[in-house]
Amino acid sequence: MRSAITVSDLVVERGRRRVLPGLSCSIAAGAVTGLLGPSGSGKTTLMRAIVGVQKVRSGSVSVLGEPAGSAGLRHRVGYLTQSPSVYSDLSVRANLRYFATLYGVGRGEVEQTLDDVGLGGAAGQLVRNLSGGQRARASLACALVARPEVLVLDEPTVGQDPVLRYDLWRHFNRLAAEGTTLLVSSHVMDEAARCDRILLIREGAIVADDTPDGLRESTGTRDMDEAFLRLIREQEKGRV
Amino acid sequence: MSIRITAATTARILRQLAGDRRTIALILLVPTLLLTLLRYVMDSAPMIFDRVGLVMLGVFPFISMFLVTSVAMLRERTSGTLERMLTTPLHKLDLLLGYGIAFALAAAVQAGLAATTSYWLLGLDTAGSPWLIGGLAVANAVLGVAVGLLLSAFATSEFQAVQFMPAVVLPQMLLCGLIWPREEMAGWLQGASEVMPLTYAVEALTEVGAHTSPTNTMWLDLAVVLGVALLALILGAATLRRRTP
Ligand SMILES: Nc1ncnc2c1ncn2[C@@H]1O[C@H](COP(=O)(O)OP(=O)(O)O)[C@@H](O)[C@H]1O
Ligand SMILES: [Mg+2]
Numbered sequence: 001m002r003s004a005i006t007v008s009d010l011v012v013e014r015g016r017r018r019v020l021p022g023l024s025c026s027i028a029a030g031a032v033t034g035l036l037g038p039s040g041s042g043k044t045t046l047m048r049a050i051v052g053v054q055k056v057r058s059g060s061v062s063v064l065g066e067p068a069g070s071a072g073l074r075h076r077v078g079y080l081t082q083s084p085s086v087y088s089d090l091s092v093r094a095n096l097r098y099f100a101t102l103y104g105v106g107r108g109e110v111e112q113t114l115d116d117v118g119l120g121g122a123a124g125q126l127v128r129n130l131s132g133g134q135r136a137r138a139s140l141a142c143a144l145v146a147r148p149e150v151l152v153l154d155e156p157t158v159g160q161d162p163v164l165r166y167d168l169w170r171h172f173n174r175l176a177a178e179g180t181t182l183l184v185s186s187h188v189m190d191e192a193a194r195c196d197r198i199l200l201i202r203e204g205a206i207v208a209d210d211t212p213d214g215l216r217e218s219t220g221t222r223d224m225d226e227a228f229l230r231l232i233r234e235q236e237k238g239r240v
Numbered sequence: 241m242s243i244r245i246t247a248a249t250t251a252r253i254l255r256q257l258a259g260d261r262r263t264i265a266l267i268l269l270v271p272t273l274l275l276t277l278l279r280y281v282m283d284s285a286p287m288i289f290d291r292v293g294l295v296m297l298g299v300f301p302f303i304s305m306f307l308v309t310s311v312a313m314l315r316e317r318t319s320g321t322l323e324r325m326l327t328t329p330l331h332k333l334d335l336l337l338g339y340g341i342a343f344a345l346a347a348a349v350q351a352g353l354a355a356t357t358s359y360w361l362l363g364l365d366t367a368g369s370p371w372l373i374g375g376l377a378v379a380n381a382v383l384g385v386a387v388g389l390l391l392s393a394f395a396t397s398e399f400q401a402v403q404f405m406p407a408v409v410l411p412q413m414l415l416c417g418l419i420w421p422r423e424e425m426a427g428w429l430q431g432a433s434e435v436m437p438l439t440y441a442v443e444a445l446t447e448v449g450a451h452t453s454p455t456n457t458m459w460l461d462l463a464v465v466l467g468v469a470l471l472a473l474i475l476g477a478a479t480l481r482r483r484t485p
Contacts (some may be wrong), residue, residue, distance in 0.1 A: 014485055049325045055483045069482065075329045085320035089256050101248035104330045126259070142324075 004029035004150055004181040005050055010059035011202075018202040019045045022059065027183055034195035035185040036228075042204040043185040044082050047152050050183065051079040063150060075092055075103055076224045078148035080187075082155050086137035088128035092119055092138045095127060100108075103146030113145045116163055116171055133159045140168075150181045155175050157191065169194040190226035200228060207231050241331040249330065249338030250345075253312070257346060257473055267308070267346060271300040271354040279362040290365050291449060295418050297354055297364075298373060298445040300439065301381035309343055309388030310401040317392060326482045327397075328341075333479070336473055341384050347381030348374070368448035376448065379465050380441050386472035393479035412438035420474035440464040 003026035012020040019042050027033045048054035049061050052069015054134060061068035086095045096110045117137040122130060127138055140156050152163045154173075157165045169191070172182050176196065182193070192198050192212050200208040200215075208215060208231055213225075219227040230235050258266065275293055282289040316322045324333065351374050358364040366373065372453070391408065395401040415433035422433055433439045444461035448454070 053323055053327060069327075074327060075431055077327070079324060079327045081320050081324055083320060087252070087256060087321060088319070089259050090252070094252070094255060098248060098252045099328070101246055102325075102330050104244070104329075153437040218442050 002029045003027060004064055005183065006060075006062050007046070007050070008060050010046070010049060010061060011057040011069065012042075012049060012054060013057050014045065014094045018204070020049070023201075023204060023206060024059075025199055025206050025209060026180065028180045028197055030176060032172050032182045032184060032194070033195035034192050035123070035183055035199050036189055036192055036224075037185075037187065037201035037202060039187050040160075041201045043187075043201060044154055045047060045204075046156050046201070047183065047185060051077060065240070075146070076148050077150045077152065078143040078146060080140050080143040080151075080153040081154055084127075084135045086127050086135070086139045086142055087136075089124055091124050093123040095138060096123075096141055100145050101140040103148075105146050109145055109147070113135050113141045116144060117141045118167065120127045132159070133164070136160070137164075137168075142208055149179075151175070151183070153182065153184045155185055155187070157186065157188075165191075170213070192224045200231065202232060206233060241333045241335075242329075245303060245330055245334045246337045246341070249334050250341045253338055253342035254345070256281050256306075256312070257342070262306070266481035268353055269302055269348055271297070271304070272357045274300070275354055275358050279358075279364075284411045286365075289362075293358060293362070293364050294366055294373065294449045294462065295442050297351065297358055298377045298380055299341070299350050299413075299441060302384040302438070302441065303405065304350065304384070305343045305347050306384035306388040306409065307382040307402065307405055308346075309339055309385045310392045310395065310404060311388050311398055313339065313392035314395055314398060316381040316397070322480070323484070326480070332477050332480050336389060336477055337413060339389060339431060340382055340473070343385045344378055344382050346380050347384075349403065351381070365466045366449045367452045368450075368454065372448045372454060373445065376441070376444050376462065376465075379462060380470075381463050383437055383441070383469040383472070386469040386476060390472045390479065393476070397479065409438075412436045416442040418442055437465055439467040 005027040006025045009021050009199060010023045011018065023046065037043055045054060049056055050063060050068055063073055066073050093110065093114065096113060100106065100110050114123050117140055119134065119137055119141060122134055126133055136159055143151060143153065157168055158167065172184060173194065175179065176182055195212060197211055198208065198215055199206055210218065214226055216222055219230045221227050221230060275296060278293055278296060279289055313342040355374055357371055359370050387408065391404050392401060395404065415429060415436060416439045422430055440461040442457045
């Protein structure tokens, strides 16, 4: 497995809490890796470190062979923040065109991306008049429009209806097939089935790094919630 | 930094401003209306209107662009768009210049309208050229943008950002010599007014009011205003942290 992102001994403190107490992992190139774990487990913090906006205490993060956040990476990595960060007083299309210009891509990509996230019909609307799910997709579109080599997507499918969720995951799988590296977080374990690989995170530590099938086999259950529970029970048993 | 990104950022900020019709109307009309008001308050003393109106004309863009910028930048900081922008190829300088250029353009339109009204309809009379007054007004607007960008880092809500206006602007208005001659103030206040940029902005405007051609004092004042603006921009850039806790 060729890895696109390598994290070693990453320590991050937020407030007084040690959120990531020395995390190491690597993320496969050209695949969808699901970063799954309960709320508050450190998914967002890890992703922020990977895109280079998180202050870190120690350890290293490298992306495509360069230190995370370095200037050369900024046109090769796309980031979707957990809460939508788009300009609410601009239309969806105006937002997308602005992001497209930042990355130097053309108008054609803008229209294509609007269709990819199912916002073709709402493109002219101001973002502040959109529903929560539409706003989240507008924000996602801004990360997708430049077709970066690495996509770091923080909970992109939260609040979307099942049909849209299905479409979005299919799109992520298609991007990976074309060579894009995707790291997608979710606190919904069911989404694991759509990933090529899974990282399970709990209290800032990786508890499993496997394929969905491998995880089902090692835990002996098809249900991802159940698999997660079993893993944690096993670990706690091991600790005693 | 790239011209393409700076230009796109300027256009994006102007488009956001253009979407807010009421703010545009307030920016464009309030200075003109206040100057009209002042003209008739001073109905019996057109000589004083020449002095005070001129200063108002030049200082208003500072105040309104300071307000607009500090709120716009605060929104950018609190809505998460700033954090996201800093992960894109956008350079900090692109963003700062984008704000500077966009709001300097808005200020030029504002000052143009107020100046046209003042000179044609309100009988404002200055020894120097109205174009110089316009130029100084835009320089003051740039100062307002730069200070607004910087101070937005110290506000966590729009309420706080708006309260910086009286806190930062009113003392400078009181001390700049417009309301009371600086030589007659307490000594320590004279000292304080020496380090306030608006003092120089007002002095430059007064120079144009009194002399037919630009004086050395005016150029020096202009240099101080632009120097402080540059300093505020550099300090403002330092508050745009890519990595946050
Ligand atoms: N800005 C912050 N300041 C202090 N603590 C924070 C901050 N953001 C998150 N945390 C804490 O860090 C931990 C991990 O948060 P986060 O990475 O957002 O988890 P997740 O994305 O998995 O829900 C949580 O306990 C949260 O309370
Ligand atoms: Mg999160």
